[in-house]
Structures are given as C-alpha cells and as structure tokens.
Amino acid sequence: xxxxxxxxxxxYFMLLHAFSQVTQDSASYKPRKLKLDEVDLVSSYxxxxxDHSAVRGGIGSEKVTDLANGLELxxxxxxxxxxxxxxxxxxxxxxxxxxxxAWISKTGxxxxxxxxxxxxxxxxxxxxxxKGTSFSLGAYYSNEFNYKSVGLNAGATKxxxxxxxxGLKLSAYLDQVRLIYPSEFEPASxxxxxxxxxxxxxxYGSTPRQTYTASFSFTQIINTRLQAAFLxxxxxxxxxLGLPFHRVYFTDATDSVEKLxxxxxxLPLGFRLNYFLGDRIIxxxxxxxxxxxxxxxxxxxxxxxxxxxxxxxxxxxxYRYYVQTAVNYFAPYEQHVKxxxxxxxxxxxxxxxxxxxxxxxxLAPPKGILDTHxxxxxxxxxxxxxxxxxxxDVISLNLQFK
Amino acid sequence: MKTTILLSGxxxxxxxxxxxxxxxxxxYQKSRINDSEMTLSNRKAEKNELNFQSYREGAxxxxxxxxxxxxxxx
Numbered sequence: 214x215x216x217x218x219x220x221x222x223x224x225y226f227m228l229l230h231a232f233s234q235v236t237q238d239s240a241s242y243k244p245r246k247l248k249l250d251e252v253d254l255v256s257s258y259x260x261x262x263x264d265h266s267a268v269r270g271g272i273g274s275e276k277v278t279d280l281a282n283g284l285e286l287x288x289x290x291x292x293x294x295x296x297x298x299x300x301x302x303x304x305x306x307x308x309x310x311x312x313x314x315a316w317i318s319k320t321g322x323x324x325x326x327x328x329x330x331x332x333x334x335x336x337x338x339x340x341x342x343x344k345g346t347s348f349s350l351g352a353y354y355s356n357e358f359n360y361k362s363v364g365l366n367a368g369a370t371k372x373x374x375x376x377x378x379x380g381l382k383l384s385a386y387l388d389q390v391r392l393i394y395p396s397e398f399e400p401a402s403x404x405x406x407x408x409x410x411x412x413x414x415x416x417y418g419s420t421p422r423q424t425y426t427a428s429f430s431f432t433q434i435i436n437t438r439l440q441a442a443f444l445x446x447x448x449x450x451x452x453x454l455g456l457p458f459h460r461v462y463f464t465d466a467t468d469s470v471e472k473l474x475x476x477x478x479x480l481p482l483g484f485r486l487n488y489f490l491g492d493r494i495i496x497x498x499x500x501x502x503x504x505x506x507x508x509x510x511x512x513x514x515x516x517x518x519x520x521x522x523x524x525x526x527x528x529x530x531x532y533r534y535y536v537q538t539a540v541n542y543f544a545p546y547e548q549h550v551k552x553x554x555x556x557x558x559x560x561x562x563x564x565x566x567x568x569x570x571x572x573x574x575x576l577a578p579p580k581g582i583l584d585t586h587x588x589x590x591x592x593x594x595x596x597x598x599x600x601x602x603x604x605x606d607v608i609s610l611n612l613q614f615k
Numbered sequence: 616m617k618t619t620i621l622l623s624g625x626x627x628x629x630x631x632x633x634x635x636x637x638x639x640x641x642x643y644q645k646s647r648i649n650d651s652e653m654t655l656s657n658r659k660a661e662k663n664e665l666n667f668q669s670y671r672e673g674a675x676x677x678x679x680x681x682x683x684x685x686x687x688x689x
Binding site for chain 1: 658659663
C-alpha cells in the first residue's frame with residue numbers, strides 16, 4: 214500500500230506540473246497542433262489465495278500479489294479537413310509475487326518468486342465527425358521474464374442514421390513463451406554455452422504463440438434513457454498454448470508437463486444494456502456467452518447501479534456472476550492417465566462458478582476537483598470467490614487529468 | 616461448434632435489425648444518454664479487474680478488452 218501511495222502522489226505532482234504549462238482553451242476552439250487533452254493514471258493492488266497451483270499439478274498455494282500502475286496520455290488535434298486526430302500513448306508496469314514460482318524447482322527452492330511486466334502501447338485514431346466515421350491503428354508490447362508479446366490492431370467505425378454505430382477491429386498478438394520447465398524436466402542443453410562450456414545462466418529458448426481476433430460491435434441509442442451494445446469476437450490461437458512449468462501428475466504418481474492442443478478457437482458473444490432510471494440511478498448490465506473448441510462454455514452476467522448522490526458524485530455497487538464448464542483435457546491432481554492425448558491440471562480450465570462483488574465511488578465536478586486539472590477521481594474495491602476455493606481482492610484507483 | 620457460430624450470426628442479425636428499427640433521438644434529448652456513467656464501455660478503473668478475470672477464468676473477450684498478449688501465469 215505504501216508503494217501505491219508513493220507512486221500515486223509522485224505521478225500526481227508530475228501531472229500537475231505538465232498541465233501547468235498549458236493554458237485553458239475555450240470549448241469551441243479546435244487546435245491544429247497536437248495538444249495534451251487527457252491524462253489517466255490507473256493503479257491497482259491485487260491479492261489472491263487458493264490451494265490449486267498449476268505449477269504443482271493442481272495442489273499447493275496460489276498466493277499472488279500484484280501491484281499494477283498504468284499511465285495513459287492522450288493528445289488531440291484537428292487537421293485542415295476538420296478531422297479529429299487522437300494519439301494515445303500508454304505505459305504499464307506491474308510487479309507481482311507468486312508463491313507457486315518457488316515450486317518450479319521440484320523441492321520448492323526456486324529463488325525467483327517475483328517478477329516485473331512492462332507494457333507500452335501506442336494508438337492513433339482519426340475521426341471524421343461530418344461523415345460519422347473513424348479509423349484507428351494501434352501497437353502494443355509486453356515484456357516479462359518468461360513471456361514477450363507484440364500486438365498490432367486496426368479498426369474502423371461507422372455511425373448509422375438512427376443513432377447507432379457499427380465497429381470492426383482486427384488484432385494480432387505475436388507472442389513468445391520462454392521454455393522454463395520444472396527442474397526435473399530442465400534439459401541439460403539449457404546450460405550448454407556456444408563453445409561447449411557451461412552457462413552460468415541457462416538459455417531456455419522460446420516458442421511462439423499467435424492470437425488473431427476479429428471484434429465486431431454494434432451500439433444503438435434506443436430511446437432517451439436506454440442504449441445497448443452487441444459485441445462479438447472471433448478468436449483463433451495457434452502455437453504453444455500451455456505453459457511449460459505447469460505440471461500434471463498421473464494416476465501412477467509420476468509427473469509430466471501439461472500438454473494442450475496447438476490450436477484453439479474462441480467465440481464470445483456479449484450484450485450490454487444501460488438504462489437511466491429516474492434522475493439518480495443508472496443500471497449498467499452485461500451478459501456474455503462464451504464457447505470454444507476445447508469444450509469450455511461459460512455464462513457471465515453483471516449488474517452495476519451507479520447512484521448519483523449529486524450530479525458529480527456517484528456511488529456504484531456492482532455484482533458479477535460467472536459459471537464455466539471444464540475443458541475436455543482437465544483433471545485434478547493424480548487423476549490423468551498416461552494414455553490421455555492432452556492433459557492439464559490448471560484450475561482456470563476446470564468447472565466452477567465465481568462471484569465478484571464490491572463498490573466504487575466516482576467524483577467528477579465540471580471545474581475539476583478543488584479547481585485543479587484533476588477532473589475525475591474513481592476508487593473501486595471488489596471481492597472475488599471461486600468454487601475452487603480461490604479468493605481474491607482488488608482495489609483500483611483512477612485519476613483523470615484534463 | 617458450427618451450429619453455435621450460425622446461431623450467433625442469426626442472433627447478431629436479429630439484434631441489429633431490432634435496434635435499427637428504434638425511434639430516433641435528437642441531440643437535445645441526449646442529456647441522460649451522454650452522462651459519463653452511461654458509456655457502453657468498461658471503466659478505466661476496471662482494467663485490472665478484467666485482466667485478472669481473464670487469467671483466472673477460461674473465458675475472455677466480447678467486453679472491449681484485450682483478447683491476447685501477456686502471460687498471466689502466476
């Protein structure tokens with residue numbers, strides 16, 4: 214918590230300094246030069262506990278903590294054709310600790326039980342307000358000790374005549390999974406140097422994973438209080454889709470590394486419906502049906518109800534229910550047989566239901582908080598439980614500067 | 616699987632058709648629709664909630680978030 218506070222306070226002063234160089238524009242002025250329009254800072258602290266670690270084949274501590282900090286800067290300008298250009302640059306830094314990492318060694322003696330992930334992103338959008346169209350391009354990179362990911366995306370939207378909007382986004386993630394095996398399966402070649410000598414730090418090698426997504430969306434204003442969105446993703450994955458340090462224990466008590474098919478097709482279908490009830494309450498609902506060709510099916514339903522205590526201050530209780538079936542290749546500790554073609558004891562792929570509930574507060578006065586550039590302050594807390602006994606808590610803070 | 620895809624396509628077409636038949640709302644009637652709490656997207660403060668859910672659960676997507684990238688293996 215001390216880390217969160219120090220990070221947030223440091224970034225707050227940095228952002229105040231950045232905005233203090235900019236003069237306030239009138240509402241109608243449309244800048245031709247790129248102008249810093251919005252800065253978002255999101256910090257989260259996540260903690261979890263459970264007793265079904267995939268590293269130990271479905272048993273052992275799943276204790277994890279994760280401190281995530283993200284900064285997003287948005288610049289805007291209008292070109293000679295009155296098209297709005299938005300450039301968004303983001304960077305995220307997560308630091309996690311995980312008890313299960315110690316068990317990559319058979320004896321639980323691995324020294325590395327924490328890690329850092331850094332993930333910058335860059336997005337550009339051109340919006341033609343007269344035609345009601347927009348076009349966007351984006352790039353994303355993520356780097357952590359055992360995983361690298363490069364993402365590219367392109368999207369377009371088109372407004373319809375009746376207050377609707379159609380959207381299409383194509384994304385590709387080209388990942389590299391570092392082949393860190395449990396110590397009993399670590400290949401001797403990992404320690405062989407180029408000249409045949411011994412390496413001090415092993416070279417694990419890596420293997421690719423690709424994810425291609427086509428996302429379709431359709432949003433519609435239905436009346437003065439009701440609007441809806443329909444979302445459909447088609448997701449195709451290829452390559453190494455398991456993780457090399459996830460163990461599986463067979464019925465004869467011998468172990469191996471989890472083995473999953475090298476292809477997966479996912480089809481999630483989502484529907485949002487937001488309704489302004491009276492003058493103070495908003496109902497934000499969401500439902501998703503998901504199916505994939507590994508045999509997993511799931512339903513997700515959530516409801517948020519922001520209550521406006523004043524026009525600029527709201528309190529939001531929320532609840533989310535989730536249920537899924539297991540993939541065809543899941544079995545618990547020591548329940549797989551060696552003749553199985555594929556096997557995993559990762560409980561994220563088992564059958565379970567989960568409940569997530571909590572509340573948030575949001576403060577967004579029109580002239581900024583205490584007449585500063587801090588335009589929005591939002592804090593959310595949620596408590597999550599799974600029927601696998603996994604329990605987690607997450608607290609998030611969003612500061613927006615304009 | 617093919618049946619599911621076909622049914623999804625039909626459902627999408629049906630919903631899109633139903634929605635486009637809605638009565639038009641004028642700009643001056645959109646004060647509630649334009650309220651910041653009415654947006655049809657996730658809150659920024661939800662970003663890490665969606666991240667951990669996609670790692671701890673088998674399903675992901677159709678919520679405007681990422682559908683790949685990042686290990687989430689701890």
